[in-house]
Amino acid sequence: MSRYLNFTLLSLLSLAIGCAQAQPLKELSPKEQAAKAQAAVVAPAAVSAVTSTVPSWDVSRNFQQLGRVADSLLLGTHNTDQFEFTMRRDRIASDAKLQLEYTPSPALLPTLSHLRVYLNDVLMSVIPIDKEQLGKKTVRQVDLDPRLISDFNRVRLEFVGHYTDICEEPSNSALWVNISRTSLISLKEQALLVKNDLAWFPMPFYDSRGYDEPVLNMVFAASPTQGEQRAAGILASYFGSQAAWRGTKFPVLFDQLPAATASAPVTASIVFATNNHRPAFLADLTQFPAVEAPVVQMIDNPVDRYSKVLLVLGRDEADLAAAAQALALGGDLFRGDRVVIDKVQQIQPRQPYDAPNWMRTDRAVRFSELIKYPEQLRASGLQPLPISLDINLPPDLFVWRNQGIPLQTKYRYTPPAYNDGSRLNISLNNQFITSLPLLVNSNDRLEELRLAVLSSESANVNEKLSVPALKIGDRNNLKFNFSFATTASSSQRDRCQTSLPVDIQAVIDDQSTIDMSGYHHYIAMPDLAAFARSGFPYSRMADLSETVVLLPPQPSAVQLSTYLEAVAGISARSGLPAMNLTLSNNWEDASKHDADLLILGSFAPDLRDNRDMSLLLDRSRDWLLKANNQGPGSAQQKSAGNPAASRVEVSAKGPIAAIVGLQSPFHEQRSIIALLATEDADFQLLRETLNDSGKMDAVAGSVVLIRSSGVQSQMVGDHYYVGSLPWWLMLWFKLSEHPILLAILAVSGVLLTAFLTWRVLHWAARRRLAYEE
Known part of the structure; x- marks a missing residue:
């Protein structure tokens, strides 16, 4: 019933959008308003006096962009696959198509073999496999019903294959069809009018159902103060923690709102203003009166009714910070178009290494704390897909010469008919660990094991094993692959015997645990790979309470954008907004903090004579210390140091930027990472690198040069160590060198x-x- 109700609701919405240009919007009945709010999470906004065309987008995404890194092979025993895609809740689909690229087996019987295409469990089309298609790549376009498209959608493909008219074996190798990862899902999306209601925050400024990199315009009055910059950094880090792998861009404007363009017909803007320091378009105190407390307000863009503006207002800079923190922490309490912040209080301080995106290392962690969606630990079918679990750890976890990581796994499965060699294979980071038998008489209880691969023999259910910790990194993937050897049918000459395959189910219990407690934190620095992959050392305190960002006294718009995107990138890796970020534009004040420093722009004069500094970018000349034994892979060397052998000085035109890591001269356990650039073009190179996951994967060592040709990393100078070890472990570690x-x-x-x-x-x-x- 709800499915047909959604049909009707989406039809009404599509009709309303199509008529928006022809006549004014009508006042909807209460029933229609409730239905539209439920279906599209929007409500009609007040129509501005200026009519405009409805913004639309032609969106196409292939299966690889939807998460499939390889082609999908449908077999007789694994004849179903599905692909999920999402759509922003402030848009509606007016057209949808599936361009399917597939190659069928040349042994299939034409016409009897076919593909069924479902959208959200509704049959869309049946594609017969003709004789001319056998063994050849074929492209077919299937129309999808746009009325079925919602915020979360599933396309399911079912393969019905036959290679003979009698006595077939589902496991026969002739039954297959290859679905190419270049298959496309194309949508025609249209914008919906969104009501000014903060109950939907962070929509429409950010929607997790969108695939594109979020772009949020940060608007200030001319010459923004340090307090305004800090409030913007807190809010940017919140959006960064929400966007995660998507990345975020924060163009900065002074005294003006952005104009819609053909590439960005709908814009989202956030304005920071105090009573005494406002952008010019907020100067009308009648329309925007002075506030008496921190205030957050959502309004329509004055020149575009489809774009929204978020006003972050306060009496002073402290109010702006409180409003930004409230948005990051208390958005669940917001409703209406205007919210007054009464109080923001931190009850309990954060602890080191408690980043939400990192697995806890002070106790055993249940798998239920690591899953990203409810059905992640389930698999089904004769050949089920592997169950995968991501484990992110702090990059400074010291696992040298350990005795393994305890992994307590409970699982259950549909028992095979015979003890025929069915196995559960367990691997870590694509490296095989162990294999466990799936026995007939084990369906009535949960089986428990402890992996310990240091044993030379194969494991059984009662053995105590441990994961090889030397293969553990900051990003890890644990896979459980259920492999069933069930006999589905049997055929011989003059005798045909078939059986209906059993619907096999397998589950890794979410109460299974992995225990990383007891390990120490100790890492050789500088290590820019740890910064690029995990935001370390700043993410050690996820709220950046032990981080000081040093900005120029009067930063330009592109410098502020670089600062906001750098902070957002750190929070994207830790999963927590930078609630306690400290900002400074004075080197002497910043050096007094017992904190890690993030420098933007150029080195302070006092730091240019530091013996650990290996690079200087200057408007007139640049110099770089070159290390010994430079060659391929030198940035990944694990030696105690790589002393400089030469110094190169150049004067050249063209953009160049750099990322440099070194030890703080004020605190031996603190680090400095400098994002070096001089001109606006240099900062643009930095921004492109910070928002490009491929380029960030190339960041390593202590010096990273960024040019138009790409990213080059190297290690120069001696290591220093951050963290602590017991004296006996420290002694053995030092002697091992x-x-x-x-x-x-x-x-x-x-x-x-x-x-x-x-x-x-x-x-x-x-x-x-x-x-x-």
């Missing part, structure tokens, strides 16, 4: 022990002889 010294100490220890033993025995013998006399 000097094997000759370790051998000498071992021999000396043996000789000393032998000498002391001889002296004790000699003393005992003399005492015994003296007693006998």
Whole structure:
């Protein structure tokens, strides 16, 4: 019933959008208003005096962009696959198509073999496999009903294959069709008028159902103050933590709102203003009166009724910070178009390494805390897909010479008819760990095991094993692959025997645990790869309470954009907004904080003479220290250091930027990472790198040069270490770098022990002889 109701609701919405240009919008009945709010999470806004065309987008995404890195192979025993796609809730689809690219097996029987295409469990089309298609790549376009398109959608493909008219085996290798990952889903999307209601925040400024990189315009009065910059950083980090892998862009404007363009017909803007420092378009105190407390308000863009503006208002800079923190923390309480913030209070301070995106390392963690969607730990079918679990860890976790990581796994499955070799294969980061038998008599209980791959023998259910921790990194993927060897049918000459395949189900219980407690935190720095992949060392405190960002005294718009995107990138990796970020434009004040420094622009004069500084970018000249033994992969070297062998100075035109890591000269356990640039074009290179996951994966070592040709990393200078270890572990770790010294100490220890033993025995013998006399 609800499905047909959605049909009707979406039809009404599509009709209303189509008539928007022809006549004014009518007042809807209460019933229609409630239905539209439920279906599209929008309501009609007041129509401005200026009529405008309805913004629309032609959106196409292939299966690879939807998460499939390889082609999908449908078989007789695995004949179903599905692909999910989403659409922003402030848009509606007016047209939808599926362009399917597939290659059928040349052994199939034409016409009897076909593909069924479903959209949200409704049959859209049946594609017969003709004789001319056998063994050849074929492209077919299927019309999808746009009335079925909602915010979350599923396209399901079912393969019905036949290679003979009698006595078929579902597992026969002739039954297959290859679905190409270049298949496309195309949508014609139209904008919907959104009501000014903060109950839907962060919509329409950010929608997790969108695939595109969010672009939020940050608007200030001319010469924004440091407090305004800090409030913008807090809110930018919130959107960064929400956007995660998508990245975020924050163009900065002064005293004006952005204009809609052909590439961006709908814009989202956030304005920061105090009573005494406002952009020019908020100067009308009648329409926008002075506030008496922190205020957040959503309004229509004065020149575009489809665009929204979020006003962050306050009496002073402290009010702006409180309003930004309230948006990041208390958005669930918001409703209406205007909210007054009464109080924002931090009840309990954050603890190190408690970032939401990192697995906890102080106790055993249940799988239920690591899953991203409810059905993640389930699999079904004769050949079920692997169950995958992502495990993100702090990059400074010290796992040197450990005895393994306890992994307690409980699972259940449909038992096979016979003990025929069905197995559960477990792998970590695509490296095989162990294989466990799936037995007939194990369907009535949960089986429990502890993985310990240091054993040389295959595991069984009762063995205690451990994950090889030396293969653990900051980003890990644990896979459980249920492999069933069930016999589905059997055929012989003059005898045909078939059976209906069992609907096999397999589940990894969400109460299974992995335990990383007991490990210490210790890492060799500088390590820009840790910064690029995990935001370390700033993300050690997820709220950036031990981070100071040093900006120029009067930053330009592109410098502010770089700062906002850098902070948003750190929060995207930690999963928490930078609620306690500290901002400074004075080197002396910043150096007094016991904190890690993030420098934007150029090095302070006092730091240019630091012996660890390996690069300087200047408007007139640039110099770089080159390390010994530079070559392919040198940035990944694990040696104690890579001392500089030469210095190169150049004067050239053209954009260049850099990322440099070094030890803080004020606190030995603190680090400095500098995002170096001089001209606006240089900062644009920095922004492109910070928002490009491929380029960030190339960031490593202590010096990263960014040019139009790409990213180049290298390690220059000595390492320093951040963290702590017990004295005995520290001793062994230091001695491991000097094997000759370790051998000498071992021999000396043996000789000393032998000498002391001889002296004790000699003393005992003399005492015994003296007693006998």
